[in-house]
Amino acid sequence: xxxxxxxxxxxxxxxxxxxxxxxxxxxxxxxxxxxxxxxxxxxxxxxxxxxxxxxxxxxxxxxxxxxxxxxxxxxxxxxxxxxxxxxxxxxxxxxxxxxxxxxxxxxxxxxxxxxxxxxxxxxxxxxxxxxxxxxxxxxxxxxxxxxxxxxxxxxxxxxxxxxxxxxxxxxxxxxxxxxxxxxxxxxxxxxxxxxxxxxxxxxxxxxxxxxxxxxxxxxxxxxxxxxxxxxxxxxxxxxxxxxxxxxxxxxxxxxxxxxxxxxxxxxxxxxxxxxx
Numbered sequence: 001x002x003x004x005x006x007x008x009x010x011x012x013x014x015x016x017x018x019x020x021x022x023x024x025x026x027x028x029x030x031x032x033x034x035x036x037x038x039x040x041x042x043x044x045x046x047x048x049x050x051x052x053x054x055x056x057x058x059x060x061x062x063x064x065x066x067x068x069x070x071x072x073x074x075x076x077x078x079x080x081x082x083x084x085x086x087x088x089x090x091x092x093x094x095x096x097x098x099x100x101x102x103x104x105x106x107x108x109x110x111x112x113x114x115x116x117x118x119x120x121x122x123x124x125x126x127x128x129x130x131x132x133x134x135x136x137x138x139x140x141x142x143x144x145x146x147x148x149x150x151x152x153x154x155x156x157x158x159x160x161x162x163x164x165x166x167x168x169x170x171x172x173x174x175x176x177x178x179x180x181x182x183x184x185x186x187x188x189x190x191x192x193x194x195x196x197x198x199x200x201x202x203x204x205x206x207x208x209x210x211x212x213x214x215x216x217x218x219x220x221x222x223x224x225x226x227x228x229x230x231x232x233x234x235x236x237x238x239x240x241x242x243x244x245x246x247x248x249x250x251x252x253x254x255x256x257x258x259x260x261x262x263x264x265x266x267x268x269x270x271x272x273x274x275x276x
Contacts, residue, residue: 027085028074029222041242043091046229047185047228048180050227051193053105053194054076054222055074056070056221057071067103075222086190087117090190092188094117096186099123099129099193100126100193102125106196107194126193131196135172136165138164145164151197151198156212160211160212170256171257178268180193197221200225201217201218206253238250
């Protein structure tokens with residue numbers, strides 16, 4: 001993910017970034033892209049931080065991270081420090097409920113970020129922020145493939161529509177967007193949405209409309225993206241990714257979904273949510 005953001009940030013003048021970059025040092029071990037994104041945030045939006053969990057214990061060499069792996073002591077400090085930093089340096093209130101993968105290290109990340117901000121809010125467990133449940137629909141088919149080819153190849157095959165037991169690529173992105181849309185905070189507030197590297201990498205690839213990524217695109221621990229929706233009529237509604245230069249109408253994702261031969265009725269949209 002760093003490559004996505006850094007490619008765009010490199011096009012922005014150094015003077016502009018310098019004039020908006022907070023002077024306080026970033027927390028230790030925080031990925032550089034996060035402070036660069038903070039520098040470009042607008043004010044008074046219904047802001048969402050979709051982030052990978054903080055530093056955890058090591059997994060095996062093929063990307064297989066047990067759900068039992070906890071945050072490291074440094075990871076706990078980082079999450080709390082990042083929450084404190086955001087609370088003290090953004091014109092946004094974090095005093096809002098969070099959403100999270102039901103896996104312990106994600107819940108702990110959200111809780112520690114809240115604590116760093118001096119808060120104790122509810123953390124709702126969301127099945128769309130963990131696998132299986134978000135992109136994977138038939139784990140008995142997809143899981144053996146994941147173990148055979150590794151996490152990066154697995155995500156690339158998903159992006160290319162060449163992976164049984166998973167959703168259509170656009171449906172995966174739209175379902176996550178729908179979750180965020182339904183849980184938007186009030187204007188001037190920032191909601192935390194804590195998940196895993198696989199979902200964050202796949203989501204961003206769909207948003208950037210790419211069908212293959214490499215390890216340079218992979219989100220680091222405690223790396224994420226700030227996003228918000230505009231306030232236009234539903235037929236023109238779009239969302240933004242801070243630091244990426246992306247402004248994308250929801251209708252463009254729906255067009256790609258329909259072009260693949262699917263009907264919007266399969267999307268996980270409640271009746272009151274209408275993209276178009």
